[in-house]
Amino acid sequence: MSEAFSYYSGIPTFTVMIGIAMVAVLIFMVGIILDMKKWGGGSVSAFLSAFVKSATKKGHPSIIKTIVLDILIQRRILRRSPFRWVMHMLIFIGWGGMLLLSLVFAAFEMLHELGIGEFDLVSVRDSFDTPNEILGYLLLVGLVIAIVRRLAISDVSKGTEMFDWVLVLGILFITVTGFVAEGYRPDTVSAWSFMGADAALAEAMALFHVLISLLFCIAYIPFSKYIHMIAAPLVILANGGGE
DSSP, X not given: OOTTSOSTTOOSOXXXXXXXXXXXXXXXXXXXXXXXXXXXXXXXXXXXXXXXHHHTOTTOOOHHHHIIXXXXXXXXXXXXXXXXXXHHHHHHHHHHHHHHHHHHHHHHHHHHHHTOSOOOHHHHHHHHHHHHHHHHHHHHHHHHHHHHHHHHOHHHHHTOOHHHHHHHHHHHHHHHHHHHHHHHOTTOOOTTGGGOOOHHHHHXXXXXXXXXXXXXXXXXXXXXXXGHHHHHHHHHHHTTSOO
């Protein structure tokens, strides 16, 4: 098996992955610019200026403190509902962790393609397998909790819109396709390996998984309720965090 067939589920062509990623990032950037223009009354610079002025307002806690306590740890959700906080953190850590691992490994792949550095790409991949699978299960558990809350708790169910279901079920589908693709990989052993090793299916599922992941979890963000992942931290920073 070649080194090119090495990343998690096995994208066979690095160029294909980079191409899809660049398209997704371009769509994301266009969407963010449009959102900032909307928030700034038609001007990106006006939005950025107002945000910086508000975030650095005298009397506000340090930006680092706000990022750690209110954005990363999400203390306000913890104080309101520990159960909801656990759900949020499972999704946040799972999604964010896998994104970080993907970016790190993409950097290794880029270096490998450019012939920079001396390292075994397959060994690097293998070292990522276990943490990636753990993060995937954290995300899966968080999503299951989110779905159960929306079905079992009347107040949450009444406040749930179709867009909420699209986001939750969309991420759930992407998460499951990742595990399925891993299950077909000939060079790995996991709880999903009962599906049987099949290089062709692994390649097809990997490409499908990467495609929908990049388009749904990156390109789609500025055009959906996913934008709260960016807008909420910005509002928290602008208001100085706290309660």
